[in-house]
Structures are given as structure tokens and as C-alpha cells.
Amino acid sequence: MSRTLAKLHVDSTVRAIEDKTSFLILQNMYVQGQLAVGTCEIVTLDRDSSQPRRTIARQTARCACRRGQIAGTTRAKPACVDVRVVKTRQWCEMIPCSEGEICGLLMNKSGWTCTQPGGRIKTITVA
Numbered sequence: 001m002s003r004t005l006a007k008l009h010v011d012s013t014v015r016a017i018e019d020k021t022s023f024l025i026l027q028n029m030y031v032q033g034q035l036a037v038g039t040c041e042i043v044t045l046d047r048d049s050s051q052p053r054r055t056i057a058r059q060t061a062r063c064a065c066r067r068g069q070i071a072g073t074t075r076a077k078p079a080c081v082d083v084r085v086v087k088t089r090q091w092c093e094m095i096p097c098s099e100g101e102i103c104g105l106l107m108n109k110s111g112w113t114c115t116q117p118g119g120r121i122k123t124i125t126v127a
Contacts, residue, residue: 035064040071040078058127073124075099076114096124 035041040063048056061078063071072081073096081094089110092103097114101122104113111125 035062037064038066038069038080039064040080042078072096091124091126097122 040061042059043062044058044060046058048058059078061071063078063080065071065080068083069080070083070086072079072085072094074081074094076096076098079094085091085094090105091109091112092105095103096112097103101114101116104115106112106123106125111123114122114124116122
């Protein structure tokens with residue numbers, strides 16, 4: 001009884017300490033300017049509305065992706081996506097458009113379009 005209970009108590013205490021340590025390491029990494037693995041943040045966002053009926057937006061994101069992933073777009077937000085999507089330029093496989101929009105691949109595979117139900121089309125090209 002005492003050995004089993006003591007072992008369980010020690011194991012759960014060690015696990016609690018490990019969980020708290022992991023949290024502190026992640027918190028410290030974020031404070032130092034590093035992102036948690038699997039997350040992205042927008043670094044720059046520039047908008048140009050100088051042309052009538054047209055807005056050009058340029059966005060740069062920073063991501064900390066897992067092995068086999070690369071920075072991409074999911075649901076119109078920066079996200080880590082499978083590197084195969086970028087290599088094959090099959091952009092719609094990363095589900096880049098917002099809910100309710102329809103994704104279409106540009107003819108030269110340089111980007112994609114997101115068509116809204118009202119017919120408005122957003123064109124996104126990869127730099």
C-alpha cells in the first residue's frame with residue numbers, strides 16, 4: 001500500500017512540476033520574442049486604397065512551425081500548413097478563404113481567389 005501510493009504521489013508531483021516548468025518555458029520564450037510552436041503572428045500589414053474600388057494589402061507573418069510545415073494561410077489568417085501544399089502550389093488545400101467563401105486556384109498557380117456569396121472576389125498572390 002505505502003509503496004504504490006508513494007510512487008503514485010511522487011509521479012503526480014513530478015508531472016505537476018514538469019507541467020509548470022513547460023508552461024514557464026513557453027511563457028519565457030514568448031516574452032523573449034519567440035513564438036510557441038505551431039503559432040503565427042502578423043508582423044507587418046500595409047494597405048493601399050489609392051485606386052478606386054480596389055484595395056491592395058500586403059501582409060507579412062512570422063510562424064514557428066513544426067517539421068513538415070511552413071507558413072501559410074488558413075481561414076484568412078496566418079497558420080502553419082503542410083509543406084506539400086506550398087511545393088505543389090495547390091493553395092486551396094490549405095483552406096485559405098473565410099467561412100462561406102469559395103476558393104479558386106489562379107491559372108498560373110501564383111495564388112488563389114476567394115469568392116464571396118455576393119460575387120465579390122478577393123485575389124491573393126504569393127510573393
